Amino acid sequence: MNMEGMEQQQEEEKAMLHDIAAMLREFEKDRGKLIPILQIIQGKHRYLAPKALKMVAQHLDISSCEVYGVATFYNQFRFTPPGKHEIKVCLGTACHVKGGGIILENFERKLEINAGETTPDREFSIERVACVGCCALAPVAIIGETVYGHMAPSKVEGLIMGFEIEREKEKREKEKIEQTQ
Numbered sequence: 471m472n473m474e475g476m477e478q479q480q481e482e483e484k485a486m487l488h489d490i491a492a493m494l495r496e497f498e499k500d501r502g503k504l505i506p507i508l509q510i511i512q513g514k515h516r517y518l519a520p521k522a523l524k525m526v527a528q529h530l531d532i533s534s535c536e537v538y539g540v541a542t543f544y545n546q547f548r549f550t551p552p553g554k555h556e557i558k559v560c561l562g563t564a565c566h567v568k569g570g571g572i573i574l575e576n577f578e579r580k581l582e583i584n585a586g587e588t589t590p591d592r593e594f595s596i597e598r599v600a601c602v603g604c605c606a607l608a609p610v611a612i613i614g615e616t617v618y619g620h621m622a623p624s625k626v627e628g629l630i631m632g633f634e635i636e637r638e639k640e641k642r643e644k645e646k647i648e649q650t651q
């Protein structure tokens with residue numbers, strides 16, 4: 471990750487921890503509240519930073535290990551900030567049968583990250599998900615809000631290239647605007 475990206479992540483994490491400290495005051499020290507607390511944090515901040523898990527553990531008076539164990543048990547939680555383009559690859563039964571695993575592998579290979587990770591420039595992240603309800607289009611990938619059906623390895627390449635071209639265009643536009651100022 472470049473310097474700018476690291477600073478951005480640190481700033482975001484600082485704001486997240488500040489927010490969590492305030493939120494935890496609303497919750498009594500009840501171990502049964504662990505999952506709802508993690509869900510609220512992820513819903514608001516989109517991932518669970520290690521320091522956030524530690525704060526939750528301290529508040530509920532349980533070990534960080536236990537919090538981490540519970541969080542990793544459920545697929546719904548992620549531990550790194552998601553990318554600008556969140557790629558979700560369905561591995562439900564219909565998609566699995568139609569080669570969803572190969573689609574996932576292609577995204578992983580193309581972006582050089584594994585499922586659950588984010589690229590160092592924070593442009594892309596990959597997640598595996600269970601059935602998203604459009605099995606007739608299997609195998610399915612979702613990027614942002616868009617569903618891509620009948621996925622094929624060749625489509626993976628094209629999709630990523632499309633986003634990269636878009637990014638390049640935005641960069642050029644930005645540079646043009648800066649030059650005219």
Ligand code: FES
Nearest residue numbers: 560562565601605
């Ligand atoms: S199994 Fe993938 S959409 Fe249903």
